[in-house]
């Protein structure tokens with residue numbers, strides 16, 4: 001028969017830390033001339049292996065998995081990996097404009113992750129292969145890729161493509177490839193590429209080199 005004391009232990013209010021500033025915001029040094037800018041390219045191997053697995057399910061040779069229909073989690077993961085690419089680039093964005101652009105893409109992908117489509121809207125690899133390559137001669141010193149912001153000419157072996165959108169937007173193939181394969185739009189103007197699927201046609205482009213003079 002113990003008498004119970006209903007002691008009202010008034011829990012003391014949590015100590016306030018008026019001067020404790022734990023601001024996670026770090027200062028971003030804008031390094032426009034960073035030497036290892038190559039590091040801004042994101043390795044997209046896992047993206048492509050998942051993408052190929054999902055895309056293969058639509059083709060005639062699903063050799064080891066007869067019912068390999070892409071599952072919604074697979075779809076969501078494709079977009080998540082793509083979002084990782086843009087997010088990672090955004091965290092080291094050299095300019096505010098670049099960061100804003102990348103974060104817009106991240107937002108778009110949020111939708112795809114939450115509510116994945118049951119079919120990928122992206123273009124096929126053959127579309128990427130058929131994109132117009134921009135030759136180094138046509139690129140200026142200042143021209144850079146809107147996604148990674150690395151001036152094209154900094155890369156000795158840059159592979160720049162021009163999309164068939166009205167803006168004729170240009171990107172590093174490596175940077176824009178994942179977006180095109182999964183989203184099928186121009187990341188800049190969001191014009192759909194699928195309808196403009198080009199077939200590799202032998203145009204007389206090569207005949208342009210008329211300044212070849214035989215001595």
Ligand SMILES: [Zn+2]
Pocket residue numbers: 145146147148149150171172175
């Ligand atoms: Zn790039």
Ligand SMILES: [Zn+2]
Pocket residue numbers: 163165166167168169186187188189190191
């Ligand atoms: Zn465009």
